[in-house]
Amino acid sequence: MSHHLVEVKDLKYHYPDGTAALQGVSFLLTHGEAVAIIGANGAGKSTLLLHLNGCLMPQAGEVRIGGLPLNKNTLSHVRRTVGMVFQDPDDQLFMPIVYDDVAFGPLNLGLPPAEVDQLVKDSLARVGASHLQDRPPYRLSGGEKRAVAIASVLAMSPDILVMDEPSAALDPKTRRQLIELLKTFKHTRIIATHDLDLVLDLCSRTIILKDGQVAADGPTLDILQNEELLASSSLEKPLRLQGCPVCRAKSGSAD
Amino acid sequence: MxxxxxxxxxxxxxxxxxxxxxxxxxxxxxxxxxxxxxxxxxxxxxxxxxxxxxxxxxxxxxxxxxxxxxxxxxxxxxxxxxxxxxxxxxxxxxxxxxxxxxxxxxxxxxxxxxxxxxxxxxxxxxxxxxxxxxxxxxxxxxxxxxxxxxxPRSFVMQLLFLYRYIFVLTDEALRLVRARALRSFQGRGLGLKVFSFMIGQLLLRTLARARRIHLAMLSRGFEGRIHLLRPVRxxxxxxxxxxxxxxxxxxxxxxxxxxxxxxxxxxxxx
Structure with missing residues (x-):
């Protein structure tokens, strides 16, 4: 299943104002992997994600999706393969009603209407949002918007899912539901986030970005327990791996 | 407000x-x-x-x-x-x-x-x-x-987008207005000058959002034509x-x- 491969080789990107966002990032993701991209604000996470489906083109280095290099000719294929869930669902849900929004991608792919209809219904059912089908997006709650945004990407049947801060601005219960949903996916998943507990639940592998470079790349459990590494990248241990303040106080008084 | x-x-x-x-x-x-x-x-x-x-x-x-x-x-x-x-x-x-x-x-x-x-x-x-x-x-x-x-399709789409984002835009404007009201005292800071900065700010935010929306559209295969699936008879x-x-x-x-x-x-x- 080579079409699920994501390969980034020595990727560099400078913004027009001179900010060097990426300074030689390289990694290789294989089929079905769930990978977290973490790092401080401004470490280059979002810029990296925008390269993965060709919203930005590499200025130096290379991005290969499923063995194909990312360039103008492969762009539409890459965009079909890589589904991107943006951070703010309001940016992603631009059509008048939920149904139209989920149908937007498949219709652009030129699928026949009957097939599109089925895809839309399946995708909405997959994220548990079938009842929202006829609602305008501005009338949805944050969690509902997130679910529909994911459905709108699933409807394109991508092999690779890229998500920017999927758990941002969700209440704890909705966040938990999202994690459970993402666990059921078989796609190659790339998640940029500050929610390290979510990383612990979902991703077997973690890449730390620091100043536009890969500071660490390895199994999540190893990386998230390396306090020195985390501190140097403006991160800290996931809360669940930190001592519980209540228990610590109790054991302290027992001493 | x-x-x-x-x-x-x-x-x-x-x-x-x-x-x-x-x-x-x-x-x-x-x-x-x-x-x-x-x-x-x-x-x-x-x-x-x-x-x-x-x-x-x-x-x-x-x-x-x-x-x-x-x-x-x-x-x-x-x-x-x-x-x-x-x-x-x-x-x-x-x-x-x-x-x-x-x-x-x-x-x-x-x-x-x-x-x-x-x-x-x-x-x-x-x-x-x-x-x-x-x-x-x-x-x-x-x-x-x-x-x-x-x-014309472009006219219809303009209208639809306007209706979709009027809520997001007014929300954003409302937040700006609130933020100003909270730090304005005795009418200071409520003048036309600050107001013009706010309008500028709103324009920049709107442009940034428009860019993100466009990226989101491109990511889903947008090629200049919006298709609507709505059989009517x-x-x-x-x-x-x-x-x-x-x-x-x-x-x-x-x-x-x-x-x-x-x-x-x-x-x-x-």
């Missing part, structure tokens, strides 16, 4: 009205749009001193309000909101046009007052028809109807609605019904 918020809620309310299940809401949006257009053309095509001929046209808004279960008081308030525009267009007529046109018993009425009344009646009729169209159909469906009837009742009302409007346009009734009554008394 509260006004912006309540105005937004009002748009939401129109949307709620349009999702009711009544015979009016179930009609094909295209026939409602066309019927409204015929109605408006018929109403505005009368001569400038016409008053009596316009009155029968009130049957259309009244009937639709009744069938569509729309709240008359709410619609009346919306019409009043727009009334000053028509009022100021017409108010100079009585001053400029003082030729006596009608004698109502001892009261002489000048042509200016008659044309002023005519303007106000037309305004009420056309605006209420447009409001009923939105309240009974929903803006999205109206846009869809425009599209199906061959209006005309049913008998749709055609009947359009033909029935249009015939009535044309009839009311050519025959002054109050006049005919008056003649008939005079005949009868004689």
């Amino acid at each position: 509260a006004n912006i918020e309540s105005a937004l809620l009002n748009i939401g309310y129109l949307e709620t009205l349009s999702s009711q299940q009544t015979p009016l809401q179930r009609l094909d949006p295209r026939v409602k749009l066309l019927t409204t257009l015929v109605f408006i053309v018929a109403v505005v095509s009368f001569g400038k001193y016409e008053v009596t001929g316009l009155l029968p046209f009130f049957i259309y808004p009244v009937a639709l309000i009744a069938v569509g279960n729309l709240p008359p008081a709410y619609l009346a308030r919306k019409i009043l909101l727009a009334a000053p525009f028509a009022f100021f267009i017409g108010i100079f007529n009585p001053l400029l046009d003082r030729a006596i046109l009608v004698h109502l018993g001892p009261v002489a009425i000048s042509g200016g007052w008659v044309s002023f009344a005519s303007i106000m009646i037309r305004f009420t009729l056309t605006v209420s028809a447009a409001l009923i169209l939105i309240a009974g159909t929903g803006l999205n469906a109206v846009c869809l109807a425009l599209d199906k009837l061959g209006a 005309l049913r008998v009742q749709d055609a009947a609605f359009l033909l029935g009302w249009s015939t009535l409007f044309v009839f009311m346009r050519w025959y002054n019904i109050p006049h005919l009734l008056g003649n008939l009554a005079a005949e009868f008394i004689r």
Whole structure:
């Protein structure tokens, strides 16, 4: 299943104002992997994600999706393969009603209407949002918007899912539901986030970005327990791996 | 600030009205749009001193309000909101046009007052028809109807995007206004200068959002054309609605019904 491969080789990107966002990032993701991209604000996470489906083109280095290099000719294929869930669902849900929004991608792919209809219904059912089908997006709650945004990407049947801060601005219960949903996916998943507990639940592998470079790349459990590494990248241990303040106080008084 | 918020809620309310299940809401949006257009053309095509001929046209808004279960008081308030525009267009007529046109018993009425009344009646009729169209159909469906009837796609999409993002935009503006109000004391910081910065800020944020939306569209295979999947077909009742009302409007346009009734009554008394 080579079409699920994501390969980034020595990727560099400078913004027009001179900010060097990426300074030689390289990694290789294989089929079905769930990978977290973490790092401080401004470490280059979002810029990296925008390269993965060709919203930005590499200025130096290379991005290969499923063995194909990312360039103008492969762009539409890459965009079909890589589904991107943006951070703010309001940016992603631009059509008048939920149904139209989920149908937007498949219709652009030129699928026949009957097939599109089925895809839309399946995708909405997959994220548990079938009842929202006829609602305008501005009338949805944050969690509902997130679910529909994911459905709108699933409807394109991508092999690779890229998500920017999927758990941002969700209440704890909705966040938990999202994690459970993402666990059921078989796609190659790339998640940029500050929610390290979510990383612990979902991703077997973690890449730390620091100043536009890969500071660490390895199994999540190893990386998230390396306090020195985390501190140097403006991160800290996931809360669940930190001592519980209540228990610590109790054991302290027992001493 | 509260006004912006309540105005937004009002748009939401129109949307709620349009999702009711009544015979009016179930009609094909295209026939409602066309019927409204015929109605408006018929109403505005009368001569400038016409008053009596316009009155029968009130049957259309009244009937639709009744069938569509729309709240008359709410619609009346919306019409009043727009009334000053028509009022100021017409108010100079009585001053400029003082030729006596009608004698109502001892009261002489000048042509200016008659044309002023005519303007106000037309305004009420056309605006209420447009409001009923939105309240009974929903803006999205109206846009869809425009599209199906061959209006330029880019125009329809502009309208849809406007409607989709007006909420997001006003939300953003509202946050700016609140943030300023919280740090302004004794009227300081509320001046025009700060206001102009805020407008600039809002523009920049909007541009940034537009860029992100465009990226999101590209990510889902957008290539310059937006496709809508909405099979629509005309049913008998749709055609009947359009033909029935249009015939009535044309009839009311050519025959002054109050006049005919008056003649008939005079005949009868004689």
